Amino acid sequence: xxxxxxxxxxxxxxxxxxxxxxxxxxxxxxxxxxxxxxxxxxxxxxxxxxxxxxxxxxxxxxxxxxxxxxxxxxxxxxxxxxxxxxxxxxxxxxxxxxxxxxxxxxxxxxxxxxxxxxxxxxxxxxxxxxxxxxxxxxxxxxxxxxxxxxxxxxxxxxxxxxxxxxxxxxxxxxxxxxxxxxxxxxxxxxxxxxxxxxxxxxxxxxxxxxxxxxxxxxxxxxxxxxxxxxxxxxxxxxxxxxxxxxxxxxxxxxxxxxxxxxxxxxxxxxxxxxxxxxxxxxxxxxxxxxxxxxxxxxxxxxxxxxxxxxxxxxxxxxxxxxxxxxxxxxxxxxxxxxxxxxxxxxxxxxxxxxxxxxxxxxxxxxxxxxxxxxxxxxxxxxxxxxxxxxxxxxxxxxxxxxxxxxxxxxxxxxxxxxxxxxxxxxxxxxxxxxxxxxxxxxxxxxxxxxxxxxxxxxxxxxxxxxxxxxxxxxxxxxxxxxxxxxxxxxxxxxxxxxxxxxxxxxxxxxxxxxxxxxxxxxxxxxxxxxxxxxxxxxxxxxxxxxxxxxxxxxxxxxxxxxxxxxxxxxxxxxxxxxxxxxxxxxxxxxxxxxxxxxxxxxxxxxxxxxxxxxxxxxxxxxxx
Amino acid sequence: xxxxxxxxxxxxxxxxxxxxxxxxxxxxxxxxxxxxxxxxxxxxxxxxxxxxxxxxxxxxxxxxxxxxxxxxxxxxxxxxxxxxxxxxxxxxxxxxxxxxxxxxxxxxxxxxxxxxxxxxxxxxxxxxxxxxxxxxxxxxxxxxxxxxxxxxxxxxxxxxxxxxxxxxxxxxxxxxxxxxxxxxxxxxxxxxxxxxxxxxxxxxxxxxxxxxxxxxxxxxxxxxxxxxxxxxxxxxxxxxxxxxxxxxxxxxxxxxxxxxxxxxxxxxxxxxxxxxxxxxxxxxxxxxxxxxxxxxxxxxxxxxxxxxxxxxxxxxxxxxxxxxxxxxxxxxxxxxxxx
Ligand code: HEM
Ligand SMILES: [Cu+2]
Ligand SMILES: [Cu+2]
Numbered sequence: 001x002x003x004x005x006x007x008x009x010x011x012x013x014x015x016x017x018x019x020x021x022x023x024x025x026x027x028x029x030x031x032x033x034x035x036x037x038x039x040x041x042x043x044x045x046x047x048x049x050x051x052x053x054x055x056x057x058x059x060x061x062x063x064x065x066x067x068x069x070x071x072x073x074x075x076x077x078x079x080x081x082x083x084x085x086x087x088x089x090x091x092x093x094x095x096x097x098x099x100x101x102x103x104x105x106x107x108x109x110x111x112x113x114x115x116x117x118x119x120x121x122x123x124x125x126x127x128x129x130x131x132x133x134x135x136x137x138x139x140x141x142x143x144x145x146x147x148x149x150x151x152x153x154x155x156x157x158x159x160x161x162x163x164x165x166x167x168x169x170x171x172x173x174x175x176x177x178x179x180x181x182x183x184x185x186x187x188x189x190x191x192x193x194x195x196x197x198x199x200x201x202x203x204x205x206x207x208x209x210x211x212x213x214x215x216x217x218x219x220x221x222x223x224x225x226x227x228x229x230x231x232x233x234x235x236x237x238x239x240x241x242x243x244x245x246x247x248x249x250x251x252x253x254x255x256x257x258x259x260x261x262x263x264x265x266x267x268x269x270x271x272x273x274x275x276x277x278x279x280x281x282x283x284x285x286x287x288x289x290x291x292x293x294x295x296x297x298x299x300x301x302x303x304x305x306x307x308x309x310x311x312x313x314x315x316x317x318x319x320x321x322x323x324x325x326x327x328x329x330x331x332x333x334x335x336x337x338x339x340x341x342x343x344x345x346x347x348x349x350x351x352x353x354x355x356x357x358x359x360x361x362x363x364x365x366x367x368x369x370x371x372x373x374x375x376x377x378x379x380x381x382x383x384x385x386x387x388x389x390x391x392x393x394x395x396x397x398x399x400x401x402x403x404x405x406x407x408x409x410x411x412x413x414x415x416x417x418x419x420x421x422x423x424x425x426x427x428x429x430x431x432x433x434x435x436x437x438x439x440x441x442x443x444x445x446x447x448x449x450x451x452x453x454x455x456x457x458x459x460x461x462x463x464x465x466x467x468x469x470x471x472x473x474x475x476x477x478x479x480x481x482x483x484x485x486x487x488x489x490x491x492x493x494x495x496x497x498x499x500x501x502x503x504x505x506x507x508x509x510x511x512x513x514x515x516x517x518x519x520x521x522x523x524x525x526x527x528x529x530x531x532x533x534x535x536x537x538x539x540x541x542x543x544x545x546x547x548x549x550x551x552x553x554x555x556x557x558x559x560x561x562x563x564x565x566x567x568x569x570x571x572x573x574x575x576x577x578x579x580x581x582x583x584x585x586x587x588x589x590x591x592x593x594x595x596x597x598x599x600x601x602x603x604x605x606x607x608x609x610x611x612x613x614x615x616x617x618x619x620x621x622x623x624x
Numbered sequence: 625x626x627x628x629x630x631x632x633x634x635x636x637x638x639x640x641x642x643x644x645x646x647x648x649x650x651x652x653x654x655x656x657x658x659x660x661x662x663x664x665x666x667x668x669x670x671x672x673x674x675x676x677x678x679x680x681x682x683x684x685x686x687x688x689x690x691x692x693x694x695x696x697x698x699x700x701x702x703x704x705x706x707x708x709x710x711x712x713x714x715x716x717x718x719x720x721x722x723x724x725x726x727x728x729x730x731x732x733x734x735x736x737x738x739x740x741x742x743x744x745x746x747x748x749x750x751x752x753x754x755x756x757x758x759x760x761x762x763x764x765x766x767x768x769x770x771x772x773x774x775x776x777x778x779x780x781x782x783x784x785x786x787x788x789x790x791x792x793x794x795x796x797x798x799x800x801x802x803x804x805x806x807x808x809x810x811x812x813x814x815x816x817x818x819x820x821x822x823x824x825x826x827x828x829x830x831x832x833x834x835x836x837x838x839x840x841x842x843x844x845x846x847x848x849x850x851x852x853x854x855x856x857x858x859x860x861x862x863x864x865x866x867x868x869x870x871x872x873x874x875x876x877x878x879x880x881x882x883x884x885x886x887x888x889x890x891x892x893x894x895x896x897x898x899x900x901x902x903x904x905x906x907x908x909x910x911x912x913x914x915x916x917x918x919x920x921x922x923x924x925x926x927x928x929x930x931x932x933x934x935x936x937x938x939x940x941x942x943x944x945x946x947x948x949x950x951x952x953x954x955x956x957x958x959x960x961x962x963x
Contacts, residue, residue, distance in 0.1 A: 073893035145890050151867060152850040152891060240868030246851060247866060280705075282715035286725050311853060311864045311888075313793040313871045316752050323743060327736040334732035335725070341697050342724070347715040348707040359698055366694045370687045373736065377683065377743040379676050379750060382795075383860040386853060386888040450664045452857030454888045457896030461884070505712075536717030 011518065018419035018498045021519050030124060032116035035517060037123050038102025039417065042410075044123075045095035048130055052086035053479065055079045060441075060475040063468050068458040076458035077143040078160075082134065084146030085164065088264065089171045090130045092402045096267035097122075097178045099409055100206045102417060104182060106510035107200045109191035109528075111520040114184040122177035129170035136163040145456060147253060150238040150246050154231055165228045172217045172224075175263075179213035182206045191509075193528035197291070200508045200532045201284060204291040205270025208298035212259040212266075215302065220256030223249055247312055254305035262301040264398060265365075266294055268405025269336055272358050274532075275412045276340055278506040279355045280347025283533040286339045293332035300329045310381045319378045326376035333369055337362060353411030353427030354504075357404050360435055364400025368393055371446065386456075389449025395442045407434070407485070414489070415503045419515040420496030426488040433481030440474025508532045651692050659685025669858040669883055669904060671798075671876040672750050676860040679746045686735060750861075751874050754796025794845070794863045794872040806842035806874055808835065814845070814852030814865035816891055817898040828917040833902045836910040837880050843873045853889035856902060862888055877904040 012020045026036055027043075058079050062070040071079065101119065105112055113119045136142060142164035144153035153161050186207050190199070226237040227249060236242025238249040277284045284290060306314060306322040314322075340362050349355055371393040375381050384390060407430075414422050444467045449455075453464050460468070502511040509526050510517070659681045668674050705715075747753070797804065810833065811822040822829045835841045845854050847865035854873065855862040858881075863873045887898035905913060 068896070073896070077890070077893055143893070149851055149890075155850065156892070240866075245868070247869065280715060281707075281713070283717060283719040285718065286720045289720070289725055311862050313864060313866055313869050315793060316747075319752070320744060320747070324740050327740050330736050331729060331732050335729055337694065338728040339725075341694060341701070342718075342721075344701050344705065345697065346718070347701075347705050348711060348713070349702060349705050350707045359702060363695055363698050366691065370690060373739065374680075374683050374687065377679060377739060378752070379743055379746040379860075380680055380683065382862050383676055383680075383857070385862055386855075386890075447664050451666050452884060452886065454855065454886050454896075456890040458893070459896040461899075533719065534717070536714040 016498050019514050019516065019518070021516060030120050032112070032120045033519065034101050034105050034113045034116065034119060035417075035521075037119050038098050038100075040123050041094050041098025041101055041126070042417075044126060044130070045091050045098060048086055048090035048094075050482070051134060052083050052091055053482065055083035055086065057475060057479050059083060060472040062458060063460070064472040066460050066462045066465050066468075071458075073458040074143065077145075077156075077456070078137060078141035080456060081142045081145050081148075081164070082137060085133060085142075085168070086130075087398070088146060088260065089168065090126070090133070092264040092398065092406075093171075093175060093260075094126055095406050096209070096264065096402075097175070099202075099267060099271060099406075099413070100178070100182050100209075103202060103413065103510060104185055104206060105189070106416075106513065106517060106521055107203055107508055108186065108189060108194060109509050109522065109526045110185060110189035111522070111525075113181045114189055115181050118177050119181050122174045122181070125170050125174035125177075129167040129174070132163055132170075133167040136160050139163070147250075147257070148227070149253075150227060150230060150244075150249050151240060153227065154239055158231060161231055162228065165224045165231070169221060169224055172221050175213050176217050179210035179217075183210040183214065186210075191525055191528060197288070198528055198531065199291075200270075201273035201287070201290055201294075202267070202270035205266045205273070205294045208294040209263055209266045212263050212298050212301060216256040216259040216263075219252055223252035223256070226252075247309070250309050250312055251306070254308045255302075258305040258308065259298075259301045261397065262297060264402050265405075266297065268361070268402050268409065269294065271409040271412075272340060272361055272405055273336075274508065275354050275358045275408050276343045277533045277535055278412070278504045279352070279358070280344045280349055281535050282343055282347040283531075283535050284339065285342035286335070287533060289335050290339050293335045296332040297329060300325060300332070304329060307376055307381070310378050311385050323376055323378045327373060330369065330373050330376075337366060337369070351428065352424055353422060353431065354408050356428065356431040357408035357411060360431060361401060361404040361408055364396055364404055364438065368396030368400055371396065384449050386454060387449035388445040388453045388455055391455050392442050392445035392449065395438075395445075399442065400438055404434070404438075407431075410489075412504070413510075414492065415499030416510055416515050416517070418493050418496070419499055420492050421499050421503060422492040422496060423488050426484045430481055430484040430488065433477055433484070437474050437477030437479075437481050441471050441478055442474070444470050507534060651689055651696075654692065655685045655687075655689035658688045659683075667858050667879065667881070667883075668860070669877060669879040669881060670856075670860070671878055672795075673858060673860040674878070675746050675749055679742055682742060683739060686739070690735075749798060751796045751798045751801075753799075754802050754874070756796050756872075793869075795861060795874055796872065797840070797874050798876075801840060804840075807839035809842045809844065810835070812843050812845045812854055812865070813848055814854065814887065814891075814898075815848035816850065817887070817894040819854070819885060819887070819898070819900050823914070823917075826914055826918060828914060828921055830917060832900055833885055834910055834913050835875075835877050835902070835904055836907050837877050837904050839877070841875050841877065843875065845871045845873065850891050851889050852887045852891050852898065855886045855888040856883060857886065858883040858902075864889055880904050880906055 014020060022033075022036060026033075027040055031037065031040075058071065059076070062068065062076055062079075064070075068076065101113070101123075104110075136159075140157045140160040142148065142153075142160040143156040144161065148161070148164065186199070186203055226235075229235040230237055230239050230244065234242075236244035238244045238246050240246055273284055273290055304322055304326045306318055307326045310319055310322075344359070349359075371389070375384065375390065375393060411422060411427055414420075448464055448467055448471075451464070453460055499515045501513065501515055503515075504511070507530050509522075509528075512526050513522050662681075662684060664684075665677060665680065668677050796802070797806070809824060811824060812833075813820040813822065818831060819833070820829060820831060821833045843854070843863075845863055845865045847867045849867065851867065852865040853862055854865055856875070858879075859875055859877070861873055861875060863871050865871065881904055883902045883904070885900045885902045887895060889895075891898065903913075
């Protein structure tokens, strides 16, 4: 008997049947279990999101009227700088890493990450760096924007800027450790039956993301260290007064920070590609196209950085090169968007949290993508660079994209993470408020920018007052929208309906183990017999290996593992084509159909059962 | 079951029936109408603005089309393909469609290709490829700036002092005017939190920019302390003012009026207040203004002149505490070229 089996048979269970593998205080320790670390990342990031969000509310309150009356212009710049930095480095990037930590080993059938201790270290660098950054608000805060361009960053206060540099260096280190882990884990720890082209698309996205982190972050670190020297020792790498070149900093900064926008969005591209098929009950449309477009985006993302510098005294050929490279990124991005739309087209779409946020993601991201192509056009960017048009664009991508994507992912995997379902009506309220607030806040900003309102200002021309007031009202709705989510998450975590192993009837490995997954993930490592997206073949709603494991009574080996047990009468032509996402030669060894004795029964529609309910017999007794 | 067949047929075949055609035509018309009838941009007051607006309107039309197609598909899907309660069956097993995938790879490629070519063309017409402003002829100088003194002895002196009248990155003369000097040259200096305009030929310095209508104006842009950005929204042009790295904009005002001049690069707490005015005057008004400036500068009375006579430290003194720095630092940071 393996240790995993021991755990599985001796663990405690709550009164309503959710297994307990961890005590609450485990989450406050240096623990090398990837699931603990994943949760640590997600919760920490969310707390920082609330901090960054409060700053956004303060920013918008200041901008409700043209005069700088709510906070002083200095405080405004501090809030602005911290808001941007917190949202990027302490919310979106760590939250993506949190999802990756929790999901990657489960999705590829591994018991943990390749380097569990390094993984824990990567997480534990974040809270001190974050606290340090935020505490600077009460000492002397950085005021030069999240981009921190010299010479301004060199004359805006040494202490604040120094703290900003230090915390970013620590966060960058954490991010590199994390990426190294994801990369090696994905390449080395997959179960033998899973080839690269069988991986869930989230894994592909994390492969592409990790490559970007590993290539880009060291350059940022270089820029920050040189900036730190200029700041503290008085060197002149970037300081024109001493003969330095301020524009070189911008090149180094954006060499990381453009890829950083893909570091923030690619994991969610992956998550959406996994959420949509499960809920739409259809295979992902164009698996390879979506998988490889992540790689294409990651590569192209490395050669477009100077589109942030079109007005920085950039030579004409550079402007044209970066314009065209940026435009080309629209193609792989478009492939993904159309693939997602085609995935839900003809599916069976439920009106629940994951689906609504996933569709909201596509809808909002498309707007950010379109304005991105416009910004790539140099002549137009000369007009709108550094205006509210850019603020609108970046929030459609980061808020409408990354944050909507994160919510979709959280609603989708919450049952796996906690073993409990979230409340559906509350998630719909959350979505509606977020969607309205998002568009009310950020859509009008496009026009503000076009008409002539520059960004990063605490005071503005009174002719923009009305539109700004609308934005501010929108931002209060956004602030409000987090309340139903918070209540839902906290309450469901404690007292939500038990989820069972596979409440969404998903086909990827994480749904084949218990919810929450046991200490080493799988009692017996799963074998890939059903493609991750093989919906629509009649066998999708089967009881999975994990379900049996949770009923400790049976411990017979999973029937999924036996290729010879295919029922010869089961669906026809498509079967062979589809195994391995339809890209492998017909007649391969993988069996798309688990010969589960219950399968036939399970495929019958069962009208009384709420989709969200657990599918184990015990769970049914808990429902009305 | 009927549902199943219908929807899979839709997803597999590239839609080609009459209805699709009608929807397509309607979407195109809406997009074109919106692209050319929005009121999103301010007045176009220069030749450059007209060029950029043409580009923007075209991009807007394409964008609205794409927007409607994708959002429309999402909304239709959300209603048409709703899961009925209790339905636990799957959708059709469609995992791809190569012709369709090729189609939606090719269409965006063609769109961005066309936008790139159009942008390239507009950029050329703006004067982006004027050799004096492209960086091609100024690489030597850019490489050594601003440590000019240190590196000069190492360089071939004929290259170190190029023969061009002017070296800077930015937007230069339009192709027709390439090589011709501008009708008027103004030196623009950005500093926390003001713009200074110096008319070298007239010996006038002003805090507001006046230019005659329908004349080529060359703006040589510099920064004193930190990076600023010189933005004329009604001209659709922006250029960063970078300490130690001169840049330029060449503009052709077309419309008499008063327009904002805005700093668009974060330059400190009062960045939002770094705004002044651009007056596009007819020739008569412009000449009058210039004469009055010359007269008043002789008697040391304009604000502009007072500003100019202050040392940088004096000018910045009121802001020092706001900046969170000591006066020493301000002195260190400021170059001496105004002394
Ligand atoms: C909760 C709702 C949010 C509101 C109301 C909001 C509002 C704003 C506003 C008004 C600005 C511009 C301030 C200025 O330019 O003067 C800004 C900047 C920014 N926001 Fe947000 N924001 C929100 C959420 C987010 C999220 C989720 C992210 C991303 C991850 C984000 C990332 C940024 C960044 C990177 C900047 C630029 C900061 C800079 O210029 O240094 N924001 N935000
Ligand atoms: Cu970028
Ligand atoms: Cu400025």
